[in-house]
Amino acid sequence: MAAAVLSSCLALPTKLKNISFNSTCSASSSSSSHCPTFRSLSFSSALSHDVFNEGCLSMSRVRRPIGHLIVCEAASNKKADSAEKRARQAEKRRIYNKARKSEIGTRMKKVLEALDDLRKKPDAQAEEVLPIEKLIAEAYSVIDKAVKVGTLHRNTGARRKSRLARRKKAVEIHHGWYTPAPAGATAS
Numbered sequence: 001m002a003a004a005v006l007s008s009c010l011a012l013p014t015k016l017k018n019i020s021f022n023s024t025c026s027a028s029s030s031s032s033s034h035c036p037t038f039r040s041l042s043f044s045s046a047l048s049h050d051v052f053n054e055g056c057l058s059m060s061r062v063r064r065p066i067g068h069l070i071v072c073e074a075a076s077n078k079k080a081d082s083a084e085k086r087a088r089q090a091e092k093r094r095i096y097n098k099a100r101k102s103e104i105g106t107r108m109k110k111v112l113e114a115l116d117d118l119r120k121k122p123d124a125q126a127e128e129v130l131p132i133e134k135l136i137a138e139a140y141s142v143i144d145k146a147v148k149v150g151t152l153h154r155n156t157g158a159r160r161k162s163r164l165a166r167r168k169k170a171v172e173i174h175h176g177w178y179t180p181a182p183a184g185a186t187a188s
Helices: 002-010 049-054 081-120 126-149 154-175
Strands: 055-063 068-076
Touching (some): 081 154
Antiparallel strands (some): 055 068
């Protein structure tokens, strides 16, 4: 019986006032609690078919002193206002963080490409590192800002800055502009 009621509820036209169901129980079993009598279901005039499509339809039997009722409720799956706001905020932050991370990647790529070009150059001069140092300083600035606002974890920022510094030092060692101290010697 509930399946018939459910299929009737799902096939509702767009706006209804009243719908009634008749029970098919015999007179001998009408006093039994297994055979409820259905009188009517009422809906508000503002109910639309979209409510059934977007939401969920729940049905339950309610026992009353006089008889049984089947309550047919339609609830939409709409998020709460606070959840919608959180979703909007998360999307805004995602786009903001994505742009910032992209900028970090671009700046690091420019520095690494410039260092690779300088390393491949056989007759490079020590002064050619100065424009690259400026690029490194700009990359450091962008990384530090990303760490400050929480886009990057501080360890990630430190690792990326270290990667740039190590690559620069490797180029300087390769051309002989920098000589590392021996491992056993300490600065005194």
